[in-house]
Amino acid sequence: MKRSLAILVSALSISAMTVPMTLPVWAEAADTKEEASDTQDLEDGVYIVDFNTDSSMFHTNEACEGKGQLTVEDGKMTLHISLVSKNIVNLFPGLAEDAQKDDAELLQPTTDTVTYKDGLSDEVYGFDVPVEALDQDFDLAIIGTKGKWYDHTVSVSNPEEMNDDNKLPVEVAEDEAEDTENAAEDTEDAE
Numbered sequence: 001m002k003r004s005l006a007i008l009v010s011a012l013s014i015s016a017m018t019v020p021m022t023l024p025v026w027a028e029a030a031d032t033k034e035e036a037s038d039t040q041d042l043e044d045g046v047y048i049v050d051f052n053t054d055s056s057m058f059h060t061n062e063a064c065e066g067k068g069q070l071t072v073e074d075g076k077m078t079l080h081i082s083l084v085s086k087n088i089v090n091l092f093p094g095l096a097e098d099a100q101k102d103d104a105e106l107l108q109p110t111t112d113t114v115t116y117k118d119g120l121s122d123e124v125y126g127f128d129v130p131v132e133a134l135d136q137d138f139d140l141a142i143i144g145t146k147g148k149w150y151d152h153t154v155s156v157s158n159p160e161e162m163n164d165d166n167k168l169p170v171e172v173a174e175d176e177a178e179d180t181e182n183a184a185e186d187t188e189d190a191e
Contacts, residue, residue, distance in 0.1 A: 042072045042134075047159040048166045049134075051081055054153045058142055059084070061124055063114040063169050070131065070159060077131040079156055082112040082170045086125045088142050093130055096141040096149035106143075111173040126172055131156050 051068040053059050060066055061082045068081040091107040092099035099106065112126035132138065140154045160166055 041075065042070075042077070042159055044072050044074065046071050046162040048162050048168065049079065049156045049160075050158045051079065052155045052157060058088070058150075058152050061112075061114045061170075063116045067168060068156070069162065069168055069170075070156060077134075077156075079129045079131050080110075080126055080172065081129065082114050082126040082168070082172075083124050086123070087144050088125060089145060090143045091127045091129060092141040092143075092149075093138070094141060095139050096143075096151045099141045099143070099149055113171045113173070115169040126170070134159065 047070040048067050049070045050066055051060050052066075060068060061084050064082055068079045071078050071080070086109075089109065090099075092104060093107070094104075098104060107127050107129060109125035109127055112124050113121050114124055115121040129140065135155060135157045137153050137155045140152050141149050142152060143149045
């Protein structure tokens with residue numbers, strides 16, 4: 001009886017020592033499977049997504065309720081976000097330090113008309129932001145009318161196919177940059 005008890009205690013001790021070492025491996029494997037399912041490729045189409053940001057000062061317009069419109073075309077994802085005003089004049093996918101380099105390609109604004117629940121509307125800037133993956137943080141630098149760059153960390157999650165029920169109350173006008181280019185071309189043609 002004493003020998004059986006000693007074997008049982010030894011077996012329990014060994015089990016207790018090995019369980020903590022194996023549990024993290026199981027948990028890690030489960031996390032990897034969950035992450036893989038969250039970031040699986042979306043079919044080409046238009047989706048409404050959550051735009052998550054690290055700042056209460058940089059977010060989507062209140063009419064959009066924290067959402068953006070994600071377009072997937074040929075496997076590439078582009079997020080359109082409508083901001084609160086026209087105070088943020090450019091975005092850069094990366095860090096503020098890199099945005100200030102000569103060869104940096106800044107994201108140009110669109111003029112979006114947002115319509116609030118009370119029926120009033122407002123013109124704000126919107127931006128098309130390239131997105132590499134869902135549910136993963138990425139850097140997005142912003143510059144405002146005061147000319148100072150700020151770093152932010154954002155992510156995109158919870159894609160739902162866009163339909164009449166979840167469509168954002170936003171109309172996107174043609175890029176102002178395109179308007180400027182077209183005006184310059186028209187002037188050259190007239191000369």
